[in-house]
Amino acid sequence: MDFDVSDEMQTMLAMITSFVDDEVIPLEGEFLHGTPEELAKQVEVLQGKVRQMGLWAPNHPVEFGGLGLSMLDHGLVSEALGRSPLGHVVFGVQAPDAGNIEILHAHATPSQRERYLRPLVAGEIRSCFSMTEPETAGSNPTLLATTAVRDGDDYVVNGQKWFTSSADGAAFAIVMAVTDPEAPPHRRASMIIVPTDTPGFNLVRNVSVMGHAGSGHASHAEVIYQSCRVPRSNVLGAEGAGFAIAQERLGPGRIHHCMRWLGIAARSLEMLCDRANARVIAANGETLADRQVIQHWVAELDAEIRSARLLTLHAAWMIDTVGAKAARDEIAGIKFTVANTMLRAVDTAIQVHGALGVTDDTILSYWYRHERAARIYDGADEVHKTSLGRRLLGQAASR
Numbered sequence: 001m002d003f004d005v006s007d008e009m010q011t012m013l014a015m016i017t018s019f020v021d022d023e024v025i026p027l028e029g030e031f032l033h034g035t036p037e038e039l040a041k042q043v044e045v046l047q048g049k050v051r052q053m054g055l056w057a058p059n060h061p062v063e064f065g066g067l068g069l070s071m072l073d074h075g076l077v078s079e080a081l082g083r084s085p086l087g088h089v090v091f092g093v094q095a096p097d098a099g100n101i102e103i104l105h106a107h108a109t110p111s112q113r114e115r116y117l118r119p120l121v122a123g124e125i126r127s128c129f130s131m132t133e134p135e136t137a138g139s140n141p142t143l144l145a146t147t148a149v150r151d152g153d154d155y156v157v158n159g160q161k162w163f164t165s166s167a168d169g170a171a172f173a174i175v176m177a178v179t180d181p182e183a184p185p186h187r188r189a190s191m192i193i194v195p196t197d198t199p200g201f202n203l204v205r206n207v208s209v210m211g212h213a214g215s216g217h218a219s220h221a222e223v224i225y226q227s228c229r230v231p232r233s234n235v236l237g238a239e240g241a242g243f244a245i246a247q248e249r250l251g252p253g254r255i256h257h258c259m260r261w262l263g264i265a266a267r268s269l270e271m272l273c274d275r276a277n278a279r280v281i282a283a284n285g286e287t288l289a290d291r292q293v294i295q296h297w298v299a300e301l302d303a304e305i306r307s308a309r310l311l312t313l314h315a316a317w318m319i320d321t322v323g324a325k326a327a328r329d330e331i332a333g334i335k336f337t338v339a340n341t342m343l344r345a346v347d348t349a350i351q352v353h354g355a356l357g358v359t360d361d362t363i364l365s366y367w368y369r370h371e372r373a374a375r376i377y378d379g380a381d382e383v384h385k386t387s388l389g390r391r392l393l394g395q396a397a398s399r
């Protein structure tokens with residue numbers, strides 16, 4: 001095992017961290033209380049500065065203007081950016097575009113690359129990933145009901161999706177649809193690129209989540225595909241390879257999410273400590289930090305975050321050295337561990353902030369609302385625990 005971070009990478013991480021602290025975090029007031037239009041303008045200014053610093057889209061392939069980082073380095077960048085909900089957008093590596101870029105890079109035809117991948121990496125357009133359906137269990141996507149039926153040189157897509165994150169304003173969706181209902185379950189579906197201006201692509205609503213429907217990148221749409229016709233050449237990769245490609249997207253994507261969550265956990269702990277040190281709770285000047293219960297929370301959280309971080313860096317290192325498939329146990333383990341650590345950090349920081357913690361005067365309540373989903377998307381906790389537990393028990397039985 002070798003998690004050594006190169007000098008070059010350390011310099012880059014220091015630059016990213018100070019940019020997030022000095023330029024991105026101050027924009028959170030606008031994010032929480034301003035208008036989407038004003039926020040978009042200010043984000044664009046910061047994106048311009050990031051480009052000038054040569055740090056745009058660091059996680060993406062070099063040939064497309066990124067820095068082509070290893071999974072481990074990619075994770076460290078994600079952690080630094082995760083300190084603010086705006087970090088990934090300002091640096092051009094936000095979900096779901098980041099995952100879409102990975103699968104386009106691996107599977108797109110030359111013309112798909114030029115039309116979709118290049119402008120996506122450049123930040124000229126946005127995209128979305130449309131797999132989950134309200135009427136079928138997302139935890140078992142072989143039950144998908146959306147179909148894409150061949151008609152001459154076209155596919156005609158019909159179905160209802162929801163939680164197509166960031167569909168509002170996206171230029172195209174990568175849609176998972178059944179192309180061969182007679183094939184074995186994991187060969188039935190294909191990924192199809194559907195430009196959002198295709199007739200029959202109907203964005204019905206941005207689904208309200210914890211009180212907010214959101215807009216633009218920060219939204220989750222319900223989309224109805226109604227006789228939505230696209231050329232057959234819009235299939236991404238081989239026909240019937242939808243599940244195989246989805247698996248590829250999820251492994252590295254989980255490093256991205258887990259490291260982002262560790263960024264949230266670290267900032268929550270910093271905020272907790274700052275508040276505990278500043279909040280006087282007795283006439284003699286004693287602060288919350290003088291109370292043993294707070295000291296224990298800080299110690300426990302610090303140890304928990306460090307363990308989760310090492311677990312995640314190890315999984316990233318495994319992906320770099322033996323590949324995502326061989327690292328599936330490590331990847332499953334971090335998904336539920338880090339999500340829960342992050343949520344505990346946010347919740348404890350809110351508790352220490354008292355009433356201030358539940359207001360929108362700090363970023364904590366935003367995270368409390370929007371990061372609860374971490375235990376559900378990209379595989380619910382229970383699904384990861386079941387598959388990991390089953391494999392471990394199987395290995396034990398065959399010893």
Ligand SMILES: Cc1cc2nc3c(=O)[nH]c(=O)nc-3n(C[C@H](O)[C@H](O)[C@H](O)COP(=O)(O)OP(=O)(O)OC[C@H]3O[C@@H](n4cnc5c(N)ncnc54)[C@H](O)[C@@H]3O)c2cc1C
Pocket residue numbers: 096129130131132133136137138139140162163164165166220373375376377378379380381382383386
């Ligand atoms: C904020 C957010 C963003 C999302 N973004 C996207 C996106 O961009 N694109 C997209 O396609 N989808 C997206 N999703 C959808 C997400 O992938 C699904 O919600 C997820 O796969 C779970 O599917 P489901 O909601 O249908 O839950 P279900 O499959 O109905 O499961 C419900 C619950 O049942 C339990 N459960 C399920 N299966 C098992 C099992 N085998 N054993 C034990 N317990 C089980 C779990 O507790 C699970 O939470 C997003 C979801 C959220 C919340």
